[in-house]
Amino acid sequence: MPSYTAPTKDMQFVLHEVLNVTETGIPGYDDLDPGFTAAVLDEAAKLATGVLAPLNPVGDAEGCRLENGVVRTPTGFRAAFDKVREGGWTALDCDPEFGGQGLPYLISTAVGEMFSAANMAFNMYQGLTHGAYNAIHAHGSDAQKATYLPKMVSCEWGGTMNLTEPHCGTDLGLIRTRAEPQADGSYRITGQKIWISAGEHDMVENIIHLVLARIPGGPEGVKGISLFIVPKILVNDDGSLGERNSLSCGGLEQKMGIHGNATCVMNYDGAVGYIVGEEHKGIRAMFTMMNEARLGVGLQGYAQAEVAYQNALGFARDRLQGRDVTGARNPDGPADPIIVHPDVRRNLMQQKSFVEGARAFTFWGASLIDAAHRKGDAEAEAMISLLTPVIKGFLTDKGFETTVLAQQTLGGSGFTREWGLEQFVRDARITMIYEGTNGIQSLDLVGRKLAQNGGKAIMAFFDMVKTFIQENARQDEDFDRDFLEPLKKASKDLQAAGMYFMQNGMKNPNNALSGSYDFMHLFGHVCLGLMWARMARAAREALARGASDAGFYETKLATGRYYMARQMPATALHLARIETGADTVMALEAHQF
Incomplete structure (x- = not known):
């Protein structure tokens, strides 16, 4: 049976050393000190690992049944839902006027990752309720709010x-x-x-x-x-x-x-x-719900990748097969664990570097939502509007790809139900489809979001990357080479892609739309590259001040170097595809396929 361990240490690192939440000036964030967030995350982790994760294979095997008009959920789901309600987990970031706890959306996001990784199908019940709550809260009448929201906040309804x-x-x-x-x-x-x-x-x-x-x-x-x-x-x-x-x-x-x-x-x-x-x-009101749902689906994508990676890593440490080409690592055994082999290491590094980068990216996105809603920050609102299709599209594409890599790590065992990896692959696959297929996300990004308000949001993003590079350049030769230079090159690729759309999309819109999917992925790599550069800076600062857990920060730097060296070069490939335009994509008439 697969297992899950909540990555609370990495979450704390992102919250307090990368995002520096208590220093943001966002209302409510000054209460998010490390002790408080640790208490919340640790309790959520107990529920995720002890209650929800064991039910994940049960729900997959049993499914739901329709009996006389009533849908029966899998064994144990109702009791688990009672525990979630009793703990107040459905009300974390909801309005206190209707029984919510009023915590920032960022904390709800961190908890949501754990619950989704532990049992994605189960967590969707409260997730859909939260989205409906948001739509009524934003657009409903006072009477409607009073009638429906208290029971929805508690998930009694x-x-x-x-x-x-x-x-x-x-x-x-x-x-x-x-x-x-x-x-x-x-x-x-x-x-x-x-x-x-x-x-x-x-x-x-x-x-x-x-x-x-x-x-x-x-x-x-x-x-x-x-x-x-x-x-x-x-x-x-x-x-x-x-x-x-x-x-x-x-x-x-x-x-x-x-x-x-x-x-x-x-x-x-x-x-x-x-x-x-x-x-x-109605469309405007419904999209209040849809936008939150798209961020939640992006989270689902990397959450499934996280749990799949954990199980692939455990298998790679235990499975004995072959010998390390540089010398036996397990001389008293019949073979070495497969984690010694370079291709298995590549596989695991690709998984690890994506998941940790995706977590930082999503938490940053959640903080932008908090800045927009709690602080009235119009620039944050514009930025998260731009990034939403990237979070949804890129993280679910790569999340699914990562679950497949995790399954591959197990070889034949990954193809059997016993080990659980094939469920993570199947569950992750829907994230690329629902709440707007990823093709639709890319069209939304290129066809609508880039040009909104005269392109102010994308220009603000470029300025953010440029400022980060300028403020951190020439302080350390290794940091410049390993993190800033790859980020700078990737950002230039993204700008070149945007310039191509401007120069060629007006005369033929297909020149832009045929490159939209590549643009979404190019943008996603730049975002994760920015996150890795920020995490690397935080790790270097921690090591410089003599942090007791030096191994954690050294591992973070090594993982970041992998992403910058082995994943960021994909931006050049995406740019090259974009610049070929629409001719090859649209070359065949419909009847020729």
């Missing part, structure tokens, strides 16, 4: 997002679900939604569905879509539960992975719904 229909996915303008106005101000919702995560299950008293639908007579396309609260069970004026609404789960998807999460077909047959915000403004 669940929450979902209902976008996709059988005939449309990304193109929401094709939605057909109807919302008929009623005399009492409510609406009757009729239609079918598919792929609804946590759409029906037995761990909560009620489920609050957020449903996109059209009010008759509204504008065509996305401009005519509204958002509705559609409770599974209607809520009386006094807050008690009333009648069952006219909605049902019509079936469960049989999926490649995340078997422990119920992915439902939801049928709405004149169900009572209540509009959120204004008529025909």
Whole structure:
């Protein structure tokens, strides 16, 4: 059976030595001293390793069952969900007015990584509820907030997002679900939604569905879509539960992975719904939920990579096969452990360097969200808007790739269910698809985000990288060579790619769009390179002041050097592909494929 150990030491390093959270000036961050964050993370780690991780293979093997309209979750899930609720883990960063603890989103992100790595399918139940909470909190009326949010914060009630229909996915303008106005101000919702995560299950008293639908007579396309609260069970004026609404789960998807999460077909047959915000403004409200979900999916990508790496590392240390070409390392045994072999080391270093860089990148992104929401920082808001498709797209592509590398480390054992690696591969695969496929993320990045506000966000990013390099240059020859020079070169590749789009995208938009996926990956490498340079600086400073755990910081530097030397050169490849333009991509007519 696979195992999981929460990487709390590395999380503390990122929080306090890389991000220096207590010095940021973000409201609430001055309370995040090392003692406090250690207490929170250590308790979350106990729950993740002791309760959630053992249920991960159970959920995968059993899956969910639909019985007489009720979805039964796997053995142990309900008891575990009770523990999560009782510990207040669902309320970490929620508004205290509705029963939340009011902690920064950054802390919720760190805890979310542990829970997702331990049991991704399980954590999705509370994750979807948190997203629905955010949408209602941002766009709902005072009465709606008072009615629904306290129970959603505690996860006594669940929450979902209902976008996709059988005939449309990304193109929401094709939605057909109807919302008929009623005399009492409510609406009757009729239609079918598919792929609804946590759409029906037995761990909560009620489920609050957020449903996109059209009010008759509204504008065509996305401009005519509204958002509705559609409770599974209607809520009386006094807050008690009333009648069952006219909605049902019509079936469960049989999926490649995340078997422990119920992915439902939801049928709405004149169900009572209540509009959120204004008529025909539903897309804006729903995207409050979608943007958080995309950051959460990026986290899922590297969290699965983390747990897969841990198990690959354990196997590589124990598995005896072959001899070290430079001399036996286990002379009293029949063979050496496979970790002595250079190709296994390459494999493990690639996994380790990605996971640690991705964690720093995601935590930085979470701190930008906190700066935007708690401080009203417009520049932070613009920066995280730019980075969201990179976090979602790059981290899930590389996260899946890393789980495959971990599986490869085990050889034939990785292909069997006994060792658990094949589940991590299957679970990680969905992250590249849902909440907007990664191709859509790259189109969003190049087609929308780069040009927003005259390109201010991307220019601010380039200035940030340039300033970091200037402030840290010529202090140490090794640091310049190993970290700053690769970062500088990669940043120039990113700028060259942006310049190519400007010069060639206007006359032929396909020149930009055909290179969008490569641009997303190029951007991702630069972001992780920046994170590794910042981590290396922190590690050097710790060693200079005589830190007691010198081995941790020396390992951090060696891992960073690997990423800069072996992964960052990929930016040149991505640039070369971008600069070929659209001709080779679009060379065939549709009938020629």
